Amino acid sequence: MSFSIEQFSATRRLVLQGAGTVVLMSLGNLVAPPALAAANDNYPEEAFKQKADKDAIQALYGRTAEASDKVKLDAPEIAENGAVVPIAVTTTLENVTSISFLVSGNPNALAASYAIPSGTLPSVSNRLKMQQTSNVIAIVEAGGKLYSATKEVKVTVGGCGG
Amino acid sequence: MRGRFVPALFLALISAALAAGVIVQAATAGETPNPAADAKAFRDFYVKKFPNVKLEDFVNGPYSLNEDMRRQWQEKEEFPPYEFALESGKEMFATPFKNGKTYADCFENGGIGVRQNFPYFDVKQGEVVTLELALNRCRAANGEAPLSYVKDDMASLTAYMAYTSRGKPFDIRIPDDPRALAAYENGKRYFYTRRGQLNFSCASCHVQSPGERLRAEILAPALGILNAMPIYRSEWAGMGTISRRFITCNSQTRAVPEEAQSENYRDLEYFLSYVSNGLPISGPGARP
């Protein structure tokens, strides 16, 4: 993809000027309104505490996942930096209800878990932190069953170490 | 047969002259400095070394030379991490000083779309003035304390000014003034001089091995290496000015860095920007 300046700065202007484009009305620091507090209750505390990916999946979904090529996991071969690793998943599976990402090599395997209500497309992109070279696992809960895709991402530091 | 003796003789003469403390600088300098020829040779070197990289793509550094890295960069550019610095920079740029003036009063065209002309050689002061130095001089002229050259505020300001110049080609001039030529040459000398216990020069990495891996990183070509500045580096989890980048590069080779905006660093920036003339400004950038 050549570096087309116009298209590039167009998207930036979209965010920056905000005039008539995205109108941001900030409500400032809300004291946790009830809606928020409720959402916080079902935060899967236990699952995030687990070390191993299997235990985290068990704690989160109560069953194991089977690998499926219908789950497309997009992750770099060598992370340019372990602090910001772009990872995305998309799937052709029907009525997906949840998507999660695990990094086996991290101190706690579960990195993020997303609720996918009906009407929301089954694909998520996010940027995760990885402590070391490790397997990245994407889990998709569809029709009450668990499917997964796994990819190894190499992680190391950069530079010649001053 | 005769030819073989002459160089030996020549060498003996040179060492004798050096030993006698006679400055033979001019003689060994060979041809007089010719920046235009340097810039052309510099550009041809990279175009020949990477025939399938478009000229303006060199400003994307490692991402122009490695597909896996480029995809990670494109993902970051969807909603880049320097977004916050850009916004605070825009705000800071417009916030008047205590005396009511703003940065816009210090720069031609109100500081909008001028980044590609920096650094320039200030004939009155007789030195290279970089964007960061100009910003701090503007603050001083308006009774404000200078900003750190390596911290976020300076990076936010230069990020905003770079953004307003996006797409404009670098346009660095060397005025007809022997001091300007000397500053350019000094920058060139610094770029090619090995330093630090690892005994590397900037060229060791960015001329001899661009596109090569340095553990997780891919070395950027020197052509267009400053076009994306200032950069948000995942390594720093924050913004970095050109000063911060030069300082960290030095410490990578275990050389004690100079103070930010030292004469050597400003001349180095002058050289690097001049040989990248014609390539578009793409700052602020995101890097590993």
Add this chain to the structure above:
Amino acid sequence: MTRVLLIASLVIAAAAPARAASEADFKAAYAAAEAAEQEAGGLRNQWITTETTLSAAKTAAEKGDFDAAIASAKEAEALAKASIFQAASEKERWRDAVIH
């Protein structure tokens, strides 16, 4: 007999100041290293390793471990001298790397 006395006194002479001399030796070695590092500073060509070795020498001396302190000071001096040599040799050699 006198030879035995002579050797004995030499040994005692050598041993006695060893304790005190190493502090003085350290100071001398450290001063030499610092001078070399100063010179490298004048050439704007100091190495980070020289500085870490110099501070290692100082901390060892503060702990009273003068043998280690002297070793570090000597190493720092060697590093500083190497950086001075690097600056001198690069004074002209950088031209060989220039893209033509």
Add this chain to the structure above:
Amino acid sequence: MASTIRVRAIANGDTTEVQALIQHPMDSGFVKDAQGQLIPAHFIQQLTFEHNGKGVFIADWGPAVAKDPYVKFAFKGAAKGDELKISWVDNKGASDSTRAKIQ
């Protein structure tokens, strides 16, 4: 103070693509600062996107989500001009929220 949430919501046809970038340190609790002290864990635990009062996307995050976190998803059933409410709460109980019009 300005919101910590930057949102871009663009509708094409019945599908709205949403991207969000949030200003937050997302400290994992495993990193030491310059003085060698552990920086305490401080990360967003839950991020909620609502359209017409209905949750369209709820993220439960752990400390492994990157600093200044970014997320992209898409959902159906909204139109240009509709409003999205975005809010987050972190492990220290701090929170922020904002609204964005779909373009």
